[in-house]
Amino acid sequence: MRVKFHKNLDELKERLLVMAGLAEQAVQRSIEAYRTRDLSLCDLVFQSEPAINRFEREVDQMALDLLAMEQPMAVDLRFLYAVLRINADLERVGDQAVNIAARVQEMTAQASAELPVDIPKLANLSSAMVRKSLQSLIEANSEMAHSVLAMDDEVDAMNSDAFHAITELVQRKPDLAPQALNALIIARNLERVGDHATNIAEDVIFWVEGADVRHSSDSRSEKRDVEETS
């Protein structure tokens, strides 16, 4: 019974990682579309959304079935709780890819412009956060999960810089406002991807350590929330 249960938990983790792969691929495609202005990549992102949504439902149902039938305790209960939360975050990573692709679609109708925000760099960093948070899940490695939290500060700082640089740009060159505001929104979408990776890392820590680190370092969390918007 227990052997079967742990086989089911492994299977659930595998499905969650497939879900993660789909969400991550969607973000990568949306950024590649931004870089190359290739609208077929946007279409691929839109098309992948229903598959990601189906996966979310499947993973949640598997987790609920295990909760109901196996009545797990302690670490296994925390794992299923973490899976439910991580699954929701991954689905929202996929939503951000859709949002970015929609911005890119609009931007391709506008003249190409030099903008003071390095979207591919921001995307690399927030994607690295997602990958690392999932690696910490695979390895049950809470130390690695903690390192994801530190990366979030860097994403927030880049986003804050982008906000001020874009404000300054549109004052100097108002004609570029349509492109600049789209890029601003894309930067914020990527920041939200980083926020989801942070959530995932916190859930891994709760699962592994049994300790809830959400909002535990108050100064840090307050700082993050305030900076997140600037």
Place this chain on the structure above:
Amino acid sequence: MRVKFHKNLDELKERLLVMAGLAEQAVQRSIEAYRTRDLSLCDLVFQSEPAINRFEREVDQMALDLLAMEQPMAVDLRFLYAVLRINADLERVGDQAVNIAARVQEMTAQASAELPVDIPKLANLSSAMVRKSLQSLIEANSEMAHSVLAMDDEVDAMNSDAFHAITELVQRKPDLAPQALNALIIARNLERVGDHATNIAEDVIFWVEGADVRHSSDSRSEKRDVEETS
């Protein structure tokens, strides 16, 4: 045993509603700060954040304890699953209030300006969505929850209009870019509040009907996601 269990479920629901009240109050204060430029209201929002975070932890812990000790099935299991998800959404509503208050702080250092986005109206609508989604939880009323989903389209449309009106404004009056871009971000924060209310309504429907409506109406959900960014 069962009587005690249902007493515990009622208590859990009550705590979740306290959590909701705190999150809602924070949004109202942040918008009142926007309207009146009263920075003491921003401070109240920042100060309320730790309390909201503590409530999130408490509610999650109560739900996990009930899952572990009572091993609920079917409708009760779905209820606890819904509580966990709704709780996370409410905490993020509180985060949006913090984000708005931070924008308002920055705006008070800038000259007051007439902006083409009715932030209080957008706030009223998204707050109404949160209240209605919670009312549907209290009454176990899935019909009411469905009506929240329709309201989200209105919020998204208002936000899309705001994006284009603000782009147009900064092209005409580039000096207003700092204020305008802050208002744009606040509008998007409020749209996220509406998204959280939508998530809550979907969780109520899943609990009451046992049917997962997330992404079920594909055309609607795709439309929503694409419009959400514009």
